[in-house]
Amino acid sequence: MEVKEQCSRNYPEQSELSIDRLSDLPDSVICHILSFLPTKFSVRTSILSQRWRFLWSYVPNLYFHLENQGIINRVMLLRRARTINAFHLDRGTEWSAYQLQTWITFAVMRGVQRLNLCLQDEETFPEHNLPVSLFTCKTLVDLRLRNCALIPASGAAVCLPRLKILHLVYVEFEADESLPHLLSGCPVLEEFEMALLCDMVCCGLSSPTIKRLTLDFIAEGFGEEGWTEEPQQVPRCLLLHLRIIKLEGIVGKSHEFEYIGYLLRNAKVLERMEISYSVSVGSEEKIDMLEKILRFKRGSTACEVNFVGSNCKW
Amino acid sequence: MAAETGTPTTLTLKSNDDELFSVAESAAILSVTIRNMVEDGCAGGVIPLDNVDGKTLASVITYMNGISAIPADEEKKKSYRDKFLSDKDFETLADMVLAANYLNMSCLMDAVSAKIAQVMEKKSVGWVRRKFGIENDYTPEEEAAVKEEHKWTFEGVETDDDN
Known part of the structure; x- marks a missing residue:
């Protein structure tokens, strides 16, 4: 009590009112606020008072950054919530393929909705499989995989009935048909992002429902030979549904213009294309690229082309 | 609608x-x-x-x-x-x-x-207690025990400053 009185005296009336009301916050609201914090911080709030001691253990989201495997396992075992809404492993997390499989299985069993594995470990990349249960997870809405996955070939069952957002960056595909097979199991997918691999665009990227597409050109060497010939059939998503396309890490190579031209020409309901340059591009090169891109024919007259960072719209 | x-x-x-x-x-x-x-x-x-x-x-x-x-x-x-x-x-x-x-x-x-x-993430334990109107009802022994239980979360963190 002493602490509270001492502090309150220093604050004006309005603040006191808010503080009194904040101390009455329901546990559910506190857990909701804590769910936006890295798990390390939410566990730390156990020091605040008796009431806060176990609140962290009911937080539905787990977000680990720079943690070791022992800590992650400890948190998983000590938490009391029955479900996991979000499970996020960030770069710098210590992991092994075996542990990763265990954590994913744990999250899937607890109804995970958002799974974000943004890992970096070039030594183990990418020769390991994710648990098969991940690809038939009925609760998953948002799946982001980076540097940590091998997408299985068409033999594996894929059924992700609620998946709306899928990001695949630096993942490996077991076979050419891995991506179309995965997408065929996502009936309500709206947003798709991937690091560009040339053959994936022509033979793999087709979904009847995608509205937002991001292609990342950063992967050096991938797809530089461009298309030997353009795909015969334009994917339905391009024709009918795609509203936003983002292209990242553009450096001005000819295969990039080929893709940009193809996308602009064939996306019939496109509202916005955002192009962000790689940092290595100089200002004169930018103007050349810009002029070239603006001359491309557009399938959608309403389409706006934004060059991110230059604040220009055409 | x-x-x-x-x-x-x-x-x-x-x-x-x-x-x-x-x-x-x-x-x-x-x-x-x-x-x-x-x-x-x-x-x-x-x-x-x-x-x-x-x-x-x-x-x-x-x-x-x-x-x-x-x-x-x-x-x-x-x-x-x-x-x-x-x-x-x-x-x-x-x-x-x-x-x-x-x-x-x-x-x-x-x-x-x-x-x-x-x-909250950038603030000290003391700041969060004040802003949320939280009374620290731990005994010093209990507080030390909680801190020990989750010591991995306190690495490099000062718990009683005012920032």
């Missing part, structure tokens, strides 16, 4: 300090609490919102109007939310999270909670 048919309907909302506000029904039903009242036919006269003061309610209504004017583009909505919350101090955010919880407005609740979390 009811707002899509016929002429736009206006609702009158009353704060707990008796201020009255007019707001388009199509914007107000972002609040599930208000939407339920409308659907149950209880929104004909003045809708009393006993847990929200006038200053906070004015702010919530600004948000309702702003966000409902943006078409279905999640990125534009997000940038509106970020801008809307950018100049709010901690006390205002505290009032907003309580109002959003009472009004059952998940998009505002998420945005304000995320903002409060963002502020």
Whole structure:
């Protein structure tokens, strides 16, 4: 009590009112606020008072950054919530393929909705499989995989009935048909992002429902030979549904213009294309690229082309 | 949605300090609490919102109007939310999270909670205790035990400074 009185005296009336009301916050609201914090911080709030001691253990989201495997396992075992809404492993997390499989299985069993594995470990990349249960997870809405996955070939069952957002960056595909097979199991997918691999665009990227597409050109060497010939059939998503396309890490190579031209020409309901340059591009090169891109024919007259960072719209 | 048919309907909302506000029904039903009242036919006269003061309610209504004017583009909505919350101090955010919880407005609740979390993350234990009105009811021994139990979370953290 002493602490509270001492502090309150220093604050004006309005603040006191808010503080009194904040101390009455329901546990559910506190857990909701804590769910936006890295798990390390939410566990730390156990020091605040008796009431806060176990609140962290009911937080539905787990977000680990720079943690070791022992800590992650400890948190998983000590938490009391029955479900996991979000499970996020960030770069710098210590992991092994075996542990990763265990954590994913744990999250899937607890109804995970958002799974974000943004890992970096070039030594183990990418020769390991994710648990098969991940690809038939009925609760998953948002799946982001980076540097940590091998997408299985068409033999594996894929059924992700609620998946709306899928990001695949630096993942490996077991076979050419891995991506179309995965997408065929996502009936309500709206947003798709991937690091560009040339053959994936022509033979793999087709979904009847995608509205937002991001292609990342950063992967050096991938797809530089461009298309030997353009795909015969334009994917339905391009024709009918795609509203936003983002292209990242553009450096001005000819295969990039080929893709940009193809996308602009064939996306019939496109509202916005955002192009962000790689940092290595100089200002004169930018103007050349810009002029070239603006001359491309557009399938959608309403389409706006934004060059991110230059604040220009055409 | 009811707002899509016929002429736009206006609702009158009353704060707990008796201020009255007019707001388009199509914007107000972002609040599930208000939407339920409308659907149950209880929104004909003045809708009393006993847990929200006038200053906070004015702010919530600004948000309702702003966000409902943006078409279905999640990125534009997000940038509106970020801008809307950018100049709010901690006390205002505290009032907003309580109002959003009472009004059952998940998009505002998420945005304000995320903002409060963002502020908390950079602050000391002492600051969080003060701002949340938390009385430290641990004995020194208990506090030391909790700290020991989760010592991995306190590495490099000073627990009793004022920042």
